[in-house]
Amino acid sequence: MSADRKIEEIIKAISGKDIAIADKYHTLSGNERKKVIETLKPKGLKSLTNLIKKAKKRSFELANKRFISIAEGKLQTPVYLIDETLIEENMRILKYVKDRTGCRILHALKAYASFTTFPVMKKYLDGVCASGLNEARLGYEEFGGKVHTFGAAYREDEIRQILKYSKAIIFNSFYQLQEYGEKTKKGNVEIGLRVNPGHAEVTNRMYNPCAPYSRLGIINEVFKEEFPKYRGMVDGLHFHAMCEQNSDVLERILNSFERLYGEYIKELKWVNFGGGHHITRDDYNLELLIKLINTFKKKYKVEVYLEPGEASVLNAGVLISSVLDIVKNKMEIAILDTSAEAHMPDVLLMPYRPCIIDSGKPGEKKYAYRIAGPTCLAGDIMGDYSFDKPLKRGDKLIFTDMALYTIVKNTTFNGINLPDIAVIRDGGKVELVRRFSYKDYRNRQS
Numbered sequence: 001m002s003a004d005r006k007i008e009e010i011i012k013a014i015s016g017k018d019i020a021i022a023d024k025y026h027t028l029s030g031n032e033r034k035k036v037i038e039t040l041k042p043k044g045l046k047s048l049t050n051l052i053k054k055a056k057k058r059s060f061e062l063a064n065k066r067f068i069s070i071a072e073g074k075l076q077t078p079v080y081l082i083d084e085t086l087i088e089e090n091m092r093i094l095k096y097v098k099d100r101t102g103c104r105i106l107h108a109l110k111a112y113a114s115f116t117t118f119p120v121m122k123k124y125l126d127g128v129c130a131s132g133l134n135e136a137r138l139g140y141e142e143f144g145g146k147v148h149t150f151g152a153a154y155r156e157d158e159i160r161q162i163l164k165y166s167k168a169i170i171f172n173s174f175y176q177l178q179e180y181g182e183k184t185k186k187g188n189v190e191i192g193l194r195v196n197p198g199h200a201e202v203t204n205r206m207y208n209p210c211a212p213y214s215r216l217g218i219i220n221e222v223f224k225e226e227f228p229k230y231r232g233m234v235d236g237l238h239f240h241a242m243c244e245q246n247s248d249v250l251e252r253i254l255n256s257f258e259r260l261y262g263e264y265i266k267e268l269k270w271v272n273f274g275g276g277h278h279i280t281r282d283d284y285n286l287e288l289l290i291k292l293i294n295t296f297k298k299k300y301k302v303e304v305y306l307e308p309g310e311a312s313v314l315n316a317g318v319l320i321s322s323v324l325d326i327v328k329n330k331m332e333i334a335i336l337d338t339s340a341e342a343h344m345p346d347v348l349l350m351p352y353r354p355c356i357i358d359s360g361k362p363g364e365k366k367y368a369y370r371i372a373g374p375t376c377l378a379g380d381i382m383g384d385y386s387f388d389k390p391l392k393r394g395d396k397l398i399f400t401d402m403a404l405y406t407i408v409k410n411t412t413f414n415g416i417n418l419p420d421i422a423v424i425r426d427g428g429k430v431e432l433v434r435r436f437s438y439k440d441y442r443n444r445q446s
C-alpha cells in the first residue's frame, strides 16, 4: 500500500473504535506520522491519543496470562521476568509524545538499567539521563544518543570521564559551575543548571526533591543573585520535582517555574522538566502534557526535555518467587525465596504493598497469609494478602511492576542470592539473561 493511502486510511478510521489503527500509526515512518499529525484536527488528535492508549492498555491486560503461564513452567526462582514487548508498548507512548511535541525524551537509568533491552528502547528515545560516572558510561556504551548527567556534586577525579561520556552536564550549584564550567565548555559538552522550581506536590518527603531544606536544585534567591555572572555559559535549566504524578501536577510546577525563572529562559537552548511523569499509566493525561510542552516551546523557543525512568518500564516486568515454608504465629506466614529488603527495597522504603497476581486484600479471599522474605530482618515483609486456595510450599507468587527501581537497587543482604534476570523477547521466547552466584556476593565484600 502506498504511503499516502496508508495515511488516508488512518485519518479516516481515527474517529472509529478500531484500536488496530494505533498499531498502524506506530508502523508509519517518521515523516508519515508527521503528516498524520499535521493533517488531523484537534478532535482527531484526541481520538488518536485515545486509540493509542487503549491499544497499549489491551497489550498490558493480556500480559498477566503470559506471566502466569511462564511462572508455571521450569523457570528457576526468584527471577525478574521482563517483557520486552511491554517495554516497547511504553516506548510507543513516549514516542507519540515526541511526535506530537518535538520534545526529547531521555530514559532515566537510575530506574532501570538492564541493557539487554536497550536495543528496543533506543529506537524510540533520544538517549539517557545519568546520575554520575557509571551511569553516564553505561548510557554511552550501551544506549547511545544523548547522555545528560546530573549529580548533586561531582568528584574532581571523575569529572574528566563524565565529560567524555556526556553530551550535557547539569550542575547543582554555582560553585560546581565555577569549578568545572571551563573544562565542560572546552570538552564541547553542554551546561545545565538544576533549579528548585518552587513547587512540588510529592507528599512523601523521601521522594520530594523540593521539600524544605532540599539540597537538590539551586533555590531562586541564590539563582537570581548568581546567574547574571554566568550568562552565556549556561545552555539549559533543569528541574525535577515529581514522583509518579500526572500532567496536572506538571502544569502547576511549570506555573511556578515560569514565574521564578521565565525571564531567563529565552536565552537558553533547552529546559529539562525532569522525571516523575507517569506518562505510560492508563489514567495519565497525555493531551495535557502535549499541550503544556507545545505551549512552552512556542512561548520560549527552546527545546524541552523529559527524563522519565519509571514510565519506560512501568508494569513491564514481574518478580516471580516460590514459597519456601509456611509458619504459624497467630496467623499463617509464607516465607518466600525473595526478599522485600534485598530484592524490592522500595516496598519497605516507600513503603507500599506490592501487587501479587490472583491475590486479594486480607479478608477478600478465603485464605489469608502474611507474605515475607527469608532474611533475618524482622520487617522483611511484603504485606498481608488473601488467596482463593491455601498456599503450599513450592507455590509460585508473581509480584507485578517489578522492573523499576528493583534491579538497580537490590542487594545481597544476608548473603542471599540476587534473583535471575530473564527477558520475554518479541515472539515470546524466554531468555535467561543473567544468573548470579556466590562470586557476585563475595566480590562486593572485599
Ligand SMILES: Cc1ncc(COP(=O)(O)O)c(C=O)c1O
Pocket: 108, 110, 111, 129, 150, 240, 242, 243, 244, 274, 275, 276, 277, 307, 308, 309, 310, 311
Ligand atoms: C533528576 C532525576 N531525573 C529523572 C528521574 C526519574 O524519575 P522517575 O523514574 O520517577 O520518572 C529522577 C528520579 O529520582 C531524578 O532524580
